[in-house]
Amino acid sequence: MNLDYFTLIDRIVELNLDEKRITVEAQVPAKHTIFEGHFPGFPIMPGVLLTEAMAQSSGWLILGVLKFERMPFLAIVKEAKMRGFVNPGELLTIEAKLEHEGSGFAVTKVKGRVGKELKCSAELTFGLAPFPDPALRVHMDAMANKIGFPLQAITHD
Amino acid sequence: MSSTFDQIANIIAETCDIPRDTIKAESHAIDDLGIDSLDFLDIAFAIDKAFGIKMPLEKWTQEVNDGKATTEQYFVLQNLADRIDELVAAKNAAPGA
Numbered sequence: 326m327n328l329d330y331f332t333l334i335d336r337i338v339e340l341n342l343d344e345k346r347i348t349v350e351a352q353v354p355a356k357h358t359i360f361e362g363h364f365p366g367f368p369i370m371p372g373v374l375l376t377e378a379m380a381q382s383s384g385w386l387i388l389g390v391l392k393f394e395r396m397p398f399l400a401i402v403k404e405a406k407m408r409g410f411v412n413p414g415e416l417l418t419i420e421a422k423l424e425h426e427g428s429g430f431a432v433t434k435v436k437g438r439v440g441k442e443l444k445c446s447a448e449l450t451f452g453l454a455p456f457p458d459p460a461l462r463v464h465m466d467a468m469a470n471k472i473g474f475p476l477q478a479i480t481h482d
Numbered sequence: 483m484s485s486t487f488d489q490i491a492n493i494i495a496e497t498c499d500i501p502r503d504t505i506k507a508e509s510h511a512i513d514d515l516g517i518d519s520l521d522f523l524d525i526a527f528a529i530d531k532a533f534g535i536k537m538p539l540e541k542w543t544q545e546v547n548d549g550k551a552t553t554e555q556y557f558v559l560q561n562l563a564d565r566i567d568e569l570v571a572a573k574n575a576a577p578g579a
Binding site: 400427 | 520523524526527530531536537538539540541543
């Protein structure tokens with residue numbers, strides 16, 4: 326998890342395109358200036374960052390389902406629930422499932438856990454658009470490679 | 483069983499917090515009800531789920547942008563209901579349906 330660059334997902338554990346679901350890991354850093362303010366003496370991951378982590382997890386799933394032909398952009402956050410504190414240094418495991426692929430949009434249901442304990446969940450809607458800039462596509466390819474996106478999963482049907 | 487229009491109107495009322503009695507068959511979703519594109523994503527999701535279809539919103543939008551269709555054809559609610567009925571009929575007529 327690189328909070329400075331807002332890249333929250335470290336590793337794709339599993340991508341199942343038949344079942345349209347993904348499991349990823351996100352290692353919360355042990356130290357970061359965010360925890361100095363949120364909160365002094367009681368550092369916890371902000372709920373907006375947990376929501377963003379769930380969105381990025383969903384984004385990788387949608388990119389896989391769409392074979393990187395379009396970019397998902399977060400549009401609607403529903404039923405976002407912060408069910409427990411996530412502390413510095415903890416490993417967050419996030420599972421996202423594609424609930425619906427509509428015309429120009431997609432909906433996921435996402436859950437984040439530390440160990441077996443459910444920490445957060447949400448239903449997220451994304452608008453799907455062509456990559457607005459070639460540089461973004463290049464960046465996403467590089468990120469996919471970095472986090473172990475199984476490119477063979479989208480090249481072999 | 484309620485009509486397709488009634489189902490759509492109920493979805494719009496619930497999704498967009500618009501009083502149900504102000505939603506008429508002749509209402510234009512954008513011009514009369516003020517539904518924006520983001521709210522329409524939510525509505526499309528609810529309609530897709532309720533009717534087991536995939537509304538071709540992008541195709542419709544493209545047709546409007548290309549001047550091949552008017553917004554009234556798709557976004558006046560009775561017309562939208564008719565389009566949905568056509569999509570449901572096409573789905574039911576498809577092999578394996």
